[in-house]
Amino acid sequence: MAETAVATKTVKLVITRQDAPDSAPYTEEFEVPYRANMNVISALMEIQRNPKKVDGQKTAPVCWESNCLEEVCGACSMVINGKPRQACSSLIDQLEQPVRLAPMKTFPVVRDLVINRERMFNALKRVKAWIPIDGTYDLGPGPRMAETKRQWAYELSKCMTCGVCLESCPNVNDRNSFIGPAAISQVRLFNAHPTGEMNKEERLEALMEDGGIEGCGNSQNCVRSCPKGIPLTTSIAAINKDTTKHLFKKWLGM
């Protein structure tokens, strides 16, 4: 009689875990049944369904964050096989096993793979990454944006504040006050907008204070790591030019 049983394929995972923000991290190994087209999120869901380690012992289910599952929200960023990226777009078939998952330690770890990206949102507030149009009366339509400009500005607008560029940057750490590449690129985006441009000095000056753009050391890891392919180093250099011009204008009282 022919053999009908199929050898069950499994996915091996090694996960860096942490129970609380202050507790010590530790690793646990898992083995979950394989399904076609799995991604890291669905592997984590398998662990949630049956929270058992590879040795059969029960453990607390692994915590992670995710929302959109299509790489536009930035919530599920984590370190996968050594590189920071989104868990949703990391397909198991394309990953070396065991798949090693760890939180992005540049940010405070909340629990397991969950991190607190608040510093990125604070950075956006600091550089005023928005277009102020509120007023007490109708300001009317703003100036038009050239189509050629809109095309490259659109690329910058793809930023989802996922934190991968900060995780890969050697100058974003406890000893350094560097704001990180994402917010600098957003300054370029809002300074390119015809209405946003009216407040461009405010944004440049926010980057010319302690912990501003000067923290960039040109390692250029950010542009190599960005999941959205945003030209971060071009943005940084362009804002370097704008801040330099602004610096000389201020000195000369222009």
Place this chain on the structure above:
Amino acid sequence: MKGNSYLSRKIHSLLGVIPLGLFIIEHMITNYSAYEEGAQGFKDSVKFLNDLPLVFFLELFGIWLPLLFHGVYGLYVAYQSNLNTGRFQYGRNWFFTLQRISGVITFIFIFWHLYQTRLQVMLGNVTHEELGNQMHSITTNGFYFVFYVIGIIAATFHFSNGMWAFLVSWGITIGPRAQRISSYIFMGVFVIVALLFLLSLTAFRGDEFKEAASAALQMTNLV
């Protein structure tokens, strides 16, 4: 460090080019006279520099103070960086790491080099005319020769890669193409500058620099 780190970092960056970048080129040309024109040529070059008007102030504001600020603040900049080439093995990340390592090596090298040469002149142990002989006694010592070769490579790399970074940090080379071409140019500069310094270093080993190396000259060689 309190205060505006943007300004400190900009001053650090500017001083690395003006005057320190200009000085390293000047130093290269002066040294190269030892290779090209021998002991007398080197003496003449040193004399030319010392005959410059207000040479004390040129040295103070053109070398000593900028070097002190760039060196000390540079150590702080290096301290502020994580080196993550293990995780991110990209070319520019290696250069980022090498820039910091070469900066620290250069700091130690320049400190020792100044002690052996400029400080000995200041203390009166060596005259300007005897600097060639002093270099001879340094470079014929195997340990110091290797130390100087490492120091020269670190310093010239730090200068060349620093020029590349300067052009980015001041917004001159913006796009990836401009930055790539600039990196080719400055790696070429690194090779040329390092080569000229190394040729001068080997020239100092020649016998014509040997004459009357006094006991006082030998004392700075600790090894």
